[in-house]
Amino acid sequence: MNRLAAVVFDVDGTLVDSERDGHRVAFNAAFEEAGLPDRWDIPTYGRLLRITGGARRLASWFGSVGRSPDEAERLAKRLHGRKTAIMRELIEAGKIEARPGVHRLLDQLDAGGVPMHVATTGTRAWVEPLLDRVFGPRFQVVVTGTDVPDLKPSPAAYLEVLRRTGCPADRSVAVEDSQNGVRAAVAAGLRVVAVHNDYTHDDDLSGAELIAAGFEDPPLSAWFQQRV
Template identity: 60%
Template structure:
């Protein structure tokens, strides 16, 4: 028989000892906060059968005999910005600086109108894997942005048709900055608007000027080349691929072998955390 006494309820009882709360686990922070994309040649195949065609149509409409071949246009792409490209070309063909500037502005307006018409017909396509990568990033909570030197009057309609403008948190074009790539201005502005540091984001580019701009902004940059940029100096990029994605895999021109599966969210996370 137990000798324990029943406690008088009037005497009260000592409070039960509460267990120590479990220590709070630190919230896991994704090292990849944003991916910033170029447009021309990176997200879309715009140059050879888009801009070049529109430039040539503008030349013809203006009564000029100039026609840019596929090869010549590739050489002209070292000059960033369509209007600047025309202006420099005209000066090299015996137009005075004043005449070249005025004529370039006129031609560029007409070229932009003609390029926008190509966009509306569906003639300009996204690069394989671009839409899927953007969707995957957004599903993982990674911000997506655009930083291009193209002007807003054709960039915005193109992005809207190919991906929808709501696929991007911010879109910055050459209309938003004074200095074009390889100056880092458009990337620095993108980071400022995203409220991120360069360590939080990766840039995806296709050209030497684009890679230089991203690197000068302090970003890690992946280069995804095209027929015009494959032989450019892309030494500033942490990896160089021949496409964003492709059935059967892509060719890794420089970088880890696992990238042959294409540019994925997992691959971008590995690149941003890799030791430089």
């Protein structure tokens, strides 16, 4: 139970409930603006979350519904840019909020002098505005899917955080919500605390040292209290 050298947070589904009522809404708005018939309901989007990265998710979807590979890639590139802009509008309108209990944990880590960082597959164009609006200057290093060539479950984002900060992996912990995220953090040598959300309650999070249903779970609070 060594004192933590750093805590590295995922964003989507972890710090914020942004998938169902954020990204999904933005994707559907982009489809509608483009005059496309595609729409992602809540269960469909949950299945698509197995594919990390919005552009990759779009390309996979377009291919699955019969578009050619070239058309799928072209549409994905065009739609993803507009979707990101719509996501920023949702953020600016205050539609994306921290999950219950997150601010209390961040306060606890702040009080203990534990550095906090971010490793996400999201693009910097919306990640930075969201972090600034919802959390302020909490995080020292933020690595996004814009900064690394490979997305989770690749460990690239976590390895880049470790490289930039010099934090020892064995004294750092990642906070994740999904199987892909847990796999990425474990592959980078970090311990993991996993926090389920509505979309990931059936994910295999067995690589995590602790699995909680939410940030207000007493075992999660106790785990961090012992290490701060």
